[in-house]
Amino acid sequence: MTRGRRYGLVWPAAIVALACGGCSAQDEIVIAISTDLALPKDFDVLQVQVFEGGARKFDQAYERLGEADPAARLPATIGFYSANGGGESIRIKISARVGDALGPVRILREAVTRIPKDRVALLTLPLDFLCDDSARSEETGDVVSTLCEEGQTCVAGACVSSQIDSSALPDYAPRDVYGGGLGDGSGDCFDVTECFAGGAPAAVDAETCSIAAERGATLNVALQTAAGDGICDDGEGDDRRCLVALDAGSDAGFRVEEDGRITLPPAVCGRMADRIAAVLTAPTTAACAQKTAGLPTCGPWSASGSKEP
Known part of the structure; x- marks a missing residue:
């Protein structure tokens, strides 16, 4: 499939x-x-x-x-x-x-x-x-x-x-769909744990469900879950982080407003707030492009980014 x-x-x-x-x-x-x-x-x-x-x-x-x-x-x-x-x-x-x-x-x-x-x-x-x-x-x-x-x-x-x-x-x-590939393992994928290895928690304005960002900065945004949902790093105990990466420029992810603030889905501050430990941001790099709907996450389940060069 x-x-x-x-x-x-x-x-x-x-x-x-x-x-x-x-x-x-x-x-x-x-x-x-x-x-x-x-x-x-x-x-x-x-x-x-x-x-x-x-x-x-x-x-x-x-x-x-x-x-x-x-x-x-x-x-x-x-x-x-x-x-x-x-x-x-x-x-x-x-x-x-x-x-x-x-x-x-x-x-x-x-x-x-x-x-x-x-x-x-x-x-x-x-x-x-x-x-x-x-x-x-x-x-x-x-x-x-x-x-x-x-x-x-x-x-x-x-x-x-x-x-x-x-x-x-x-x-x-x-x-x-497949990060520029064909669904046969070709194309790119987004390595969540690697791209947020240096991610920093952001202060969330609960009233607007938004976070501050430097104007012009290109960031990735992830939710650190409270109960182990999402893609987890290799840490142990309290050092283990499990993340859900949000898609940029999407109503289902995050959007950058004209004033530079990043708007999050309202559920982050409402229905799912008790299941989210923190909101993290990380700058894009040559190895970590901005996460979008067309750039799937990496993992053993992925149809992208797993094909041998």
């Missing part, structure tokens, strides 16, 4: 690789799934479900994430195409589970959109720390939200509309 698969929504279709990455006029939407957590420590099963008109069209669990023989590596891409010229409305549910395909659910991300016409569009649906504890699994295996109302989904710890206008989505290109 690292390089992508394509599935027809009207009748079963053969699974083929998305090696072309949108080079033909296919009516298709490609879902890119990423995470800021560490696998298999934080979760080890990815479930993808797609519904059309209330009917379940696709339901697959990818297990052993982060292990030596994973069913998928992240970021993962999976494509759904139309056999009727596009325009079908679909509901997508992406879940992070623990243990197996019926295990506890930590994170749920949903989207309702339409298959685009005459193009291959990219829809990014990350499974991120700030949306932890957002869903549960019922005895039937169905996943239901415990945080957001019907028609909403969790983004950066807040409930927003799950409706996505596919005409506003960018065209799919592998380099925009």
Whole structure:
């Protein structure tokens, strides 16, 4: 699943690789799934479900994430195409589970959109720390939200509309998902522990949920978690730091305002405040570019940055 698969929504279709990455006029939407957590420590099963008109069209669990023989590596891409010229409305549910395909659910991300016409569009649906504890699994295996109302989904710890206008989505290109690579281990990844080895705690203004930064400085920002969630360094005891790196220039990450202050997601100062020990900043370097949605984290689970040169 690292390089992508394509599935027809009207009748079963053969699974083929998305090696072309949108080079033909296919009516298709490609879902890119990423995470800021560490696998298999934080979760080890990815479930993808797609519904059309209330009917379940696709339901697959990818297990052993982060292990030596994973069913998928992240970021993962999976494509759904139309056999009727596009325009079908679909509901997508992406879940992070623990243990197996019926295990506890930590994170749920949903989207309702339409298959685009005459193009291959990219829809990014990350499974991120700030949306932890957002869903549960019922005895039937169905996943239901415990945080957001019907028609909403969790983004950066807040409930927003799950409706996505596919005409506003960018065209799919592998380099925009896999750190400039193809999903085969090529491309770059972001080494969280290395890039924040000298990171310093920042004072958070809880009223605006923002931190100060030197005007013009290019920084990376991470959340130091209080209970060991995220990517951890090799320290022991109180010296061990577990971090969640935020994406720059993103509503789900952080933004630099005109006055130079860095705005954080409101959940950092609200819903998830008791699970965050500190907010860290670190300057970018030649080895540590600014973390963005298109630059995945490094780790044994990663589909980027692991290919031998």
